[in-house]
Amino acid sequence: MADIRILLNDKSITDLKAPSVGQYRARDTQLKGFHVIVGRRTKTFAVQGDLRKDGKRVASISVRIGDVGTTSTREARTTAKAYLAQISRGQHPNPKAADMVAGGNEALQTSEDQPTRREDDATPKGVTLRKAWERYRDAHLIRKGRSEGTIEGYRDHVERLFKDWLDVPLQELADDPAKVIARHDELTKQRGPYIANGSMRTLRAVYNHARRAHRYLPADNPASVVDWNSEERRNTAMGLNDLPHWFQQVAVLPGPIRREFHLFSLLSGCRPTALMEAKPQHLNLRRRVLHIPRPKGGADRAFDIPLSRQMILCLIRVIRFAHYLYPCEANNWLFPADSDSGHLAEQKEDRDVLAKWGNDLRQTFRTLATPAGVSEFDARLLMNHAIPGVNAGYISRHKLLEDHLRVQQQAISSTIFGALGDLIARETAVRSWLGLRATPQAIEAAKRDADEALHTAA
Structure with missing residues (x-):
């Protein structure tokens, strides 16, 4: 029996059926690596992950x-998070098995090795970029509920762009800021100005966090001395x-779910990553809101998107198409797709096919x-932007949501559709989409095409 992906809870696990032969895994949709092994007589919680050493998968x-x-x-989910954190640090949760996992002559760090590493970190040049990053990730990013996308962005900077510095003491970088400046210049030429600046902001944050516990580190942050590239806001909005x-x-894009995703991105101004992970249970048609539980900034920035009439029609269309095209994934995601995650994972389009998408639509x-x-002020609230000034703490967003913000949302949607004029009546492709x-009618046509294909194949 093939592996499945579901939200693991006591009820869903109870409903898992035993296979007739062998076993299969029910993988959790929220915590990557956490799963249940379902056998003929038993069900067992487990975690799976890649054990790494010196940045390489062992x-x-x-x-x-x-x-x-x-x-x-x-309880199992809490334990799984702890185990996955150990695995991400290159530590096997079961010390007895650690020596056998690497295979051959390449041995992993064992419990006997750990005191030596801690003594090294205590020396004046001890704390390395690797250790400082692990501490920053666990104590700051994860503990403060930062989103997986945010954490992955930091990880990419440290473990890919600074891979050769992972075991370099931070004090060595502080004593030789020219090395950091040279790396910034190199990244600017090879990766571009935005990535170069972003990686240096990550290094600056990790260093500042490490200095709280390691006061021997110089106060001058080595990443602060680089000549920052100018970053101009991309003016890609449509009029x-x-x-x-x-x-x-x-209207002529081949995938109906992708069509509705782009339209809803325009009508809501929501960040694409947060919208991709929207679930049916996040939609409340009675209150006319779509809840976004983990936007940029993590769970602390969770908010509700008020829905205009056009946005509700968009979501109804995507739900109908989803249940026809992806009946299983549609139970878990508003914008399902044939991907590893089960939801839309890539929203990029060829610019010749669709000129504006993603953050262009947010602008x-x-x-x-x-x-x-x-x-x-209202536009900032609708887009979940931070409100500047001391007054921000006195604003109760949900009090404005039920009437005022929904009126503002409707005004924007009406302006967008008002700009179309008679396009829906005049253009066949647009009428077939929004008419x-x-x-x-589109679903019935798809069913007829499928029946004809089966008849021809027979």
Whole structure:
């Protein structure tokens, strides 16, 4: 029986059916690596992850946590997070198995080695970039609930762009800032100015965090001395006159779910990554809101998107298409896809096919808020931007949501669709997408095409 992906909880695990032969894994959709091994008579919690040494993958290991009958899902999930944190640091959760995992002559760090490493860190040049990054990741990013995308961005900077510095003491970098300046110049030429600046901001943050515990480190941060590249905000927003052509481009995209994703991105101004992970249970049609539980900034920045009439119709269309095209994944994701995660994972399009997508649409939303008569303050709230000044702490966003912000959202949506004029009636492709009864007709046409294909194949 093939492995499956579900949200693991006590009820869903109880409903898992035993295979007739062998075993299969039910993998959790929230915590990567956490899963249940389902056998003919037993169900066992376990975690799986890549064990690394010196930045290289040594082995992929699976560690059992406990039987389902004696361990609750909440307890198992807590243990799984601890095990995965150990694995990410190159430590096997089961010390006895650590020596056998590497295979051959390449041995992993064992419990006997650890005191020596800690003594090294205590020396004046002890704390390395690797240790400082692990501490910053666990104590700052994870503990403060930063999103997986944010953590992955930091990890990419440290473990890929600074891979050769992982075992270099931070004091060595502080004593030789020219080395950091040279790396910034090198990254600017090879990777571009934005990535070069971003990687240095990561290094600066890791160093500042490490200095709290290691006061012997110089106060002058080595990443602060680089000549920062100028970063101009990308002016890629559309105006009202650009919208008819954009709608024509979206209308002929082959995937109906991708069409609705781009449209909802424009109508909501939401960041694409957060929208991709939206789930059916996040949608409340009674209150007319879509909850975003983990936007940029983590769970502390969770917010509700008020829904205009056009946004509700967009979501109804995508739900209908999703249940027809991806009946299993549609139970877990608003924008399902044939991907490892089960949801839409890539929203990029060829610029010749679709000129604007992703953050271009977020900029467009903010730009069109002005002709819609929406104030800058309300636009910031709708986009979940931080509110500057001391007054921010006195604003209760949810109190504005039920009436005021929804009116502002409707004004923006009406302005966008008002710019189309008679496009829906005039253009066949747009009418087949947004016209009356277009969605059920499209689904029926798809069913007929599938039946004809099966008949021809037979």
